[in-house]
Amino acid sequence: MEKPVVRRLSDTEKDALLVDQAAMIARLVARITELEALVGKVRKNSSNSHLPPSQDGLGRPNRKDEKHKAGKPRPSRPGVSRSLAVEPDRTERRFAEQCPHCETVVTAAEQRRRHGYDHIDLPVVRPAVTRVELFGGRCRCCGKRYRAAPPAGMLPGTPFGAGIRSLLAYLHHSHHVGFERLSRMLGEMFGLSISEGAIANSFRRMQAPLDKAGTLIKAKLLTAPVIASDETTTRVDGITHWQWVFHSDQAVLHQIVPSRGRAAAEQVLGEYRPQIWVSDRYAGQQGLGQTHQVCLAHVLRDVQYAIDSGDSITAPKTRDHLRWAIRVGKRRPSLKDSTLSAYAAKAERGLDALLGFPASHPAGRDLQRQIKAWRNKFFVFMTDRRVPPTNNRSEQEIRPSVVFRKVTNGFRSQWGPAIHAGYRSVTGTARLYGTSAWNAIQALIGGTFALA
Template sequence: MKLLLRYLLSNAEKDALLTEQAALIERMAARIAELEASVGKPKKTSSNSHIPPSKDGPGRENRKPQPPRKQRPSRPGVSRPLTETPDKTERRMADICLHCGKTTPEAGQRCRHRYDHIDLPPIRPVVTRVELFGGRCGCGKRYRAEAPAGMEPGTPFGPGIRSLLLYLHHSHPVGFERLSRMLQELFGLAISEGAIANAFRRSQAGLDQARAAIKAKLLTARIIASDETTTRVDGVTQWQWVFISDQAVLHEIAPRRAKSVAETVLNGHRPEIWVSDRYAGQQDLARVHQVCLAHVLRDVQYAIDSGDTVVAPKIRDHLRWAIRVGKRRSDLKNSTLAAYAAKAERRLDALVGHPTAHPAGRLLQRQIKAWRAKFFVFLTDRGVPPTNNVSEREIRPSVVFRKVTNGFRSDWGAQIHAGYRSVTGTARLKGQTAFAAVRALVDGQFAIA
């Protein structure tokens, strides 16, 4: 049958069929070559690449067996310390002796045991009915009393409720439906999802104002660290950036991951030192750049897993040594730290130039050469960290928020989250809790020194 069909085809149809088969064979050959090249390569995981731990694979059965842990030495038992200012003290006197049954007088008894019993009272919202009196003046105009400060007409929900809504939704990713049910069941407060959204929108002006002040403070910094991650806005993938100095934390949510986002934030400012990973969009933003050595160590580990036993293990040990030196910079003299920095540079130069036959080792050497001048800035400046963990820790709560809530349904919701994370992150640098910071913001008292 196939033979008959072949003779029924025209010459043009035969040529088209042959062209299609040739293209298919070419694609299959390319795929076969790709699979042959990947044979023997280790799987990329969070320990040897930039893949997050959530994509390492299902279950614990795929993990490498860990050596048995050393047994910890026993520690003395401790108990919860007593509250210095208890709200109430309950004193109980013994009535009888439990051993002989005799009545015991109160005189001569002393405290044998003291402990705290802690509980929460029923929490209910405080409802204040506001009645504004007035009348008609002799001039013919109506008049009415002014509303109490903080209780103006409009939303019935006060700053305490609005602060709690922001805190629970953005710090502990509680969705609108669960948040409404939680307030009803815990506090007896009936509030709809629409009312929650309206409460958030009313806070947007204050958050924007606070974020502008935080940005102005950030642009005075000498050292800035940054990182970025994906987020979802109205079903579309966008990017959440974080910029951190020693006094300010700024979050930005933008449609792009391009370098222009950071340049727009900096607005012409050029800090002295920039700390980030090796993503191209975060390069050439400052005079000096410190790359994250934790990211470099994962690439080194991949070269080791690929089979390089000559160069990669030595580079790993050298970078770990440099990080250990960085952790004790505060105890080192300037001359000692300078000697360590020179040693780190010389040793890395030797390792990059060391001959190796393994392709993974040669690839690692080429990667290090490309970033050679950005490894040990932290050994010449005590204020520079060797890794970008501060940015990753700051952006991790937003990653959890994205995974729990699947992102934002509107652009204004994304901007509110960026403002909230900026305010709470900056407040944490000053030792202030997230709830205290958002309450100060709602009360109009948030200030950045």
């Protein structure tokens, strides 16, 4: 067998090769320096971490400073007018007396309706005051005093009826109107004089019906096979507390406690362990169900942080794979069981491939370590149609309380958190059954609140 011919490089070719290598090394060193500087500058924000948008430190730019993409103008849409009321309270019919053109007198019999519209306005609302006089005397038989019983719903004590108490609770807890503004609003709009202390007493009287409703809601929650949960901070008398929300497809339960620890959730669950628990990857949310589905929206934020840190291979592929899985989850109602099983197997194989590929960037390696730690909790929703791929609904349930905290700056009493948590539990559960918050709180104060 003949040996291959080895050609020796000339000195000029060697010099050219060395120059090329030196240039390549210089480019690589510059790129490494750029990436190292980038890693040091990347900060966590709401798009790549669990931080809320309020902590991004980036103000919203003025509209005139925003760069809008040039494109085709948005097509016009057909005009839509307000539908006429099916049963108007009053109908005003107007007939012409003469022709506006020639001033000929016309009669109603020769006219037909040419135009119809609704004029809508609010009547003047004033509180209805009922003077209750209870008569009595002294019994001529036994000599003891007696007095007539008060009418139903008008017991002595607070002068404010169920309608006013429902309105106070609804405006404060659903629309975040503070006590001082509530007092001024009712005085200016309805002519009702009510002090801030009277408002507070009205809320404190809600404790008993809220506790009763909370017991029913908790019992309904602890029969659910799938429970999702989340938590956020709140302020109670200047001290940080935690508001937890637990919900299923039939119940929503809020709790405000001093701790964020796992014991807060265990106190609600007791001995009950649902089949599937849905939450983020916070340690206090672990081990509360037989199976755990982590929120893929939270995972995607960590993936985005790895991308922002400079990983251009592992993290982008992981992001695309998780987004594909979430899209499949949204299509589950139209997928057959066999098709969904095939998608689940594909999702597992794809994630295994991403974890088996060695990441070249430190951020990519950190991301792989995080994913491996939660490996068996990513695609539970692909094998069980009841499970959501994200915990977004928990965040939606708790968001009104976050707005309440920002507007009111928390609670200034020890009984306030229980009232707010009970109110959010009642209205959140009622919404699952198609009942508005206003109707739910009216039913609660009226003593007719019940779960279907």
